[in-house]
Amino acid sequence: MPSDWASIANPTEDERFLRFWVMRGDWVEAPNLRRGGESGVQRVHLADGTQLYLKRQVGHLYRSLRHPFGRPTVLRERDALLAIERLGVRVPRLVYGGVRYQADSGWQGLLVTEALDGFxxxxxxxxxxxxxxxxxxxxxxxxxxxxxxxxxxxxxxxxxxxxxxxxxxxxxxxxxxxxxxxxxxxxxxxxxxxxxxxxxxxxxxxxxxxxxxxxxxxxxxxxxxxxxxxxxx
The missing domain is CATH 1.10.510.10 (Transferase(Phosphotransferase) domain 1)
Known part of the structure; x- marks a missing residue:
């Protein structure tokens, strides 16, 4: 988690989302159009040496019987990361996963994970x-x-x-x-x-x-x- 996170006491969900959304780094997967939306991954280096990967999506939805009108894809991946980690399978450590809705662009999604050091x-x-x-x-x-x-x-x-x-x-x-x-x-x-x-x-x-x-x-x-x-x- 970012080293300066403690500077915000009891952040709201919107504040948590925005704190990661404004981060910028090198693109390791350039934004591309999929599932009717845009998705890309950036590598971000924090001041304390932590390296994060930010999957950044806009309008990127999946549909299922349970979600026929679409649900942000990052939420499915977030849920999978947590469930699979509980099985004892090594996956990147989840730092943050969340979404927000903007009237002009629709759903924005973020999935933030720590780098797998040594892999x-x-x-x-x-x-x-x-x-x-x-x-x-x-x-x-x-x-x-x-x-x-x-x-x-x-x-x-x-x-x-x-x-x-x-x-x-x-x-x-x-x-x-x-x-x-x-x-x-x-x-x-x-x-x-x-x-x-x-x-x-x-x-x-x-x-x-x-x-x-x-x-x-x-x-x-x-x-x-x-x-x-x-x-x-």
């Missing part, structure tokens, strides 16, 4: 790793992470390699895996259905070779406690 993108790690032992350990940790997600009946929904981050030497000398960009995450009726969609999506959008894919699936099914029909075809 690197999965593909960057995979391309640089030469040791088979380290590679297998990370793949086993990825399998266990995804298993926790799916056993909670959560599906990431956009499990590309760029949304998986790795810290090769985490606490206790073991690797850690974190999941990012949960904008499309949702609960499914069954854990197996969530698993099939996410895992096949990860295979299509990563550079895993066949041998390492089999290691990932073996580790996943071992953590899950049973084989999953359709996962090896």
């Amino acid at each position: 690197i993108e999965f593909e960057r790690w995979y391309a640089a790793t030469k040791g088979e032992g380290e590679r297998h350990l990370v793949l086993q940790q990825l399998a266990a992470t995804l298993c926790r997600l799916h056993q909670g009946r959560w599906q990431h929904g956009c499990l590309y390699a760029k949304h998986v981050f790795v810290r090769p030497m985490g606490e206790g000398g073991l690797p850690e895996v974190a999941l990012l960009d949960l904008e499309k995450a949702r609960r499914r009726l069954s854990s197996k259905r969530a698993a099939l969609r996410d895992l096949w999506q990860f295979k299509r959008h990563s550079s895993l070779d066949e041998a390492d894919w089999q290691i990932l699936i073996y580790g996943y099914e071992a953590a899950f406690g049973s084989a999953i029909k359709g996962l090896r075809t």
Whole structure:
């Protein structure tokens, strides 16, 4: 949380929103038009050294049976971050998530998270790793992470390699895996259905070779406690 936040006693929700909305930083994902609105991500460096990522959206809504007229997408991602973290899955720490309505522009949304210090993108790690032992350990940790997600009946929904981050030497000398960009995450009726969609999506959008894919699936099914029909075809 910003180091000067204590200067405002008992801030209102509008004051909290505005405090983050006026922050500016480098665009890591330039604003683009999606879901009938605009969305982008900025990296902000605070005076105390904290690095934040601000997902900034205007008119960016999703629709569902529960919300047929639309609901700001950042609220769905905020709810997913909190729920998935409770499952024991590493995700970016939520600093703030909220919305406000402006007559001239409609819904404005903010999702503010802390940077994952020491983590690197999965593909960057995979391309640089030469040791088979380290590679297998990370793949086993990825399998266990995804298993926790799916056993909670959560599906990431956009499990590309760029949304998986790795810290090769985490606490206790073991690797850690974190999941990012949960904008499309949702609960499914069954854990197996969530698993099939996410895992096949990860295979299509990563550079895993066949041998390492089999290691990932073996580790996943071992953590899950049973084989999953359709996962090896």
